[in-house]
Amino acid sequence: MSALNPATPIAASSGCKSSRCGSSAQQMNGLPSAIMQKVQDHPCYSEEAHHHFARMHVAVAPACNIQCNYCNRKYDCSNESRPGVVSEVLTAEQAVQKTLAVAAAIPQMSVLGIAGPGDALANPERTFTTFGELTRRAPDLKLCLSTNGLMLPKYVDQIAAYKVDHVTITINCIDPDIGAQIYPWIFWNHRRVTGREASEILIAQQQKGLEMLVERGILVKVNSVMIPGINDAHLKEVSRVVRAKGAFLHNVMPLISEAEHGTHFGLTGQRGPTPQELKALQDECAGEMNMMRHCQQCRADAVGMLGEDRGAEFSIEKVAAMQIDEVAAMQRRVALRETINAELAAKRAARHAEPAQVLALRPAVPPPELGRAVRMAVATGSGMLIDQHFGHARAFSVYEVREGKVEWLETRAAAQYCGGADDCGETESTLARTIATLADCEVVLCSRVGIEPWGKLEAAGIRPDVEHAMESIEAAAAAVWQAMLAAGQLDAPRDAQRRA
Amino acid sequence: MALEIIEGCVNCWACLPLCPHQAIYEAKPHFLIDADRCSECVDAFATPQCAAICPVEGVIVDELGTPLNPRGSLAPPA
Ligand code: SF4
Numbered sequence A: 001m002s003a004l005n006p007a008t009p010i011a012a013s014s015g016c017k018s019s020r021c022g023s024s025a026q027q028m029n030g031l032p033s034a035i036m037q038k039v040q041d042h043p044c045y046s047e048e049a050h051h052h053f054a055r056m057h058v059a060v061a062p063a064c065n066i067q068c069n070y071c072n073r074k075y076d077c078s079n080e081s082r083p084g085v086v087s088e089v090l091t092a093e094q095a096v097q098k099t100l101a102v103a104a105a106i107p108q109m110s111v112l113g114i115a116g117p118g119d120a121l122a123n124p125e126r127t128f129t130t131f132g133e134l135t136r137r138a139p140d141l142k143l144c145l146s147t148n149g150l151m152l153p154k155y156v157d158q159i160a161a162y163k164v165d166h167v168t169i170t171i172n173c174i175d176p177d178i179g180a181q182i183y184p185w186i187f188w189n190h191r192r193v194t195g196r197e198a199s200e201i202l203i204a205q206q207q208k209g210l211e212m213l214v215e216r217g218i219l220v221k222v223n224s225v226m227i228p229g230i231n232d233a234h235l236k237e238v239s240r241v242v243r244a245k246g247a248f249l250h251n252v253m254p255l256i257s258e259a260e261h262g263t264h265f266g267l268t269g270q271r272g273p274t275p276q277e278l279k280a281l282q283d284e285c286a287g288e289m290n291m292m293r294h295c296q297q298c299r300a301d302a303v304g305m306l307g308e309d310r311g312a313e314f315s316i317e318k319v320a321a322m323q324i325d326e327v328a329a330m331q332r333r334v335a336l337r338e339t340i341n342a343e344l345a346a347k348r349a350a351r352h353a354e355p356a357q358v359l360a361l362r363p364a365v366p367p368p369e370l371g372r373a374v375r376m377a378v379a380t381g382s383g384m385l386i387d388q389h390f391g392h393a394r395a396f397s398v399y400e401v402r403e404g405k406v407e408w409l410e411t412r413a414a415a416q417y418c419g420g421a422d423d424c425g426e427t428e429s430t431l432a433r434t435i436a437t438l439a440d441c442e443v444v445l446c447s448r449v450g451i452e453p454w455g456k457l458e459a460a461g462i463r464p465d466v467e468h469a470m471e472s473i474e475a476a477a478a479a480v481w482q483a484m485l486a487a488g489q490l491d492a493p494r495d496a497q498r499r500a
Numbered sequence B: 001m002a003l004e005i006i007e008g009c010v011n012c013w014a015c016l017p018l019c020p021h022q023a024i025y026e027a028k029p030h031f032l033i034d035a036d037r038c039s040e041c042v043d044a045f046a047t048p049q050c051a052a053i054c055p056v057e058g059v060i061v062d063e064l065g066t067p068l069n070p071r072g073s074l075a076p077p078a
């Protein structure tokens, strides 16, 4: 990946952007080095390691204790899921069985999260029973949770006791006047609290919870929903404050407010940010650490992450009938992790030899920007090779090639053939929806692609490329970019802005 | 004395863990309150807990059919 890339204009303007470049990132981020080390080694956040590991969420936490104006409680929490999704709620026992089954079948499984479908800490019994059982039966798995933060101070010690490894707090504001436009009410101390007072309490609890987690050495990530005209300007301040308190990552997500989801914002016509507005704010809030934009990755579950559609293998009934050798499964996971970590360490060592040369060769005056950045979507099961048929991919890895350097951005779910009839727009086919999610990509790299999708992709301005089947993603993406550059395709901006 | 959950409940689960008498249960097409168990919380809290957290107006009603969260009561101020 391109984190170690001192020649890019970004690096030139903001100093070394990489979290691996000596100590500068630590100083700039103001985080203790122990925390930085934890982040860098983390299977979710390490830029080089994350795609070797799988993670999953279990839907054990249905209840929620606040109302957000961008959420319709018919569906799963908007902070943690795509809009309009309804998860099948699992009991703690079912969640434990499912986790053990997936972790036995998929040795890459390394992180188990509880993020909903409501709020993890509005369901403390279910959440902590699940964690407790897994701590006992699969102690190698890292645990994480997501919360709106209202109940955090109360449960911080329990979170620490179960060795929960990282916590994501959704913080949309630190100013209660702004909060009053986002949260109509909260449930607090056995009553419903509305108006500004609700946001005062919520904000105070979130900030206190953040501080308490940091004190205990637990990694804290902050998510924010960008709501133009309400908190967009304010989020820079949020970013500054949460970082100063020790959050290692601030991740800005767009408001999604389709009228048909029936949210307050959807009904009042509150718009979401344009991709440009979002990108600009994300860049500002991303800080000095060059880490993955993580939210989509984390929503994917391990069952889908490995490319094949294996969800059906782990239905509640099938899982209940499985006989699992938990100890043997854990040994397999631990062994695999050791192998992967050893490979990464070797790669890292090799890379550390490079920068001196790159720096030495770098001209005194930076060269004019050569060719623009190009995004490419890759159909991959392994995360390393271009090894999937376009039509079989459940998710696409999106890469950006900038000045010949390939950087992984995120994983995006492909549209699925839907089961239910009523939540599925008839006019928009699955293919069209998949293409829409890839609209910012110019190339899609896959092992094969059918004739119909080929035509539709081209019509959408996305060029399918099967020339590099079974090649390494990074090498192929770099080669494709170089070919585009040589053909003069990168001199001008991409023709049309597409929004499907 | 008992409250009742009626049509319109979105099965969000919020009320269920709060009930001091485990009167609320998951059911189809929507959650229900066991009238024999429900005390309207008078013995435990200042206000019925299920109605204090329910995000949907009009779906929790008293014995007269009067909603505890009447129309407009949960909407954000305009
Ligand atoms: S009013 Fe109180 S006792 Fe009755 S169902 Fe609601 S929470 Fe339970």
Ligand code: SF4
Binding pocket: B005, B008, B009, B010, B011, B012, B013, B014, B015, B016, B030, B031, B050, B053, B054, B055, B056, B059, B060
């Ligand atoms: S809180 Fe209201 S909407 Fe949610 S399950 Fe209970 S009665 Fe239904």
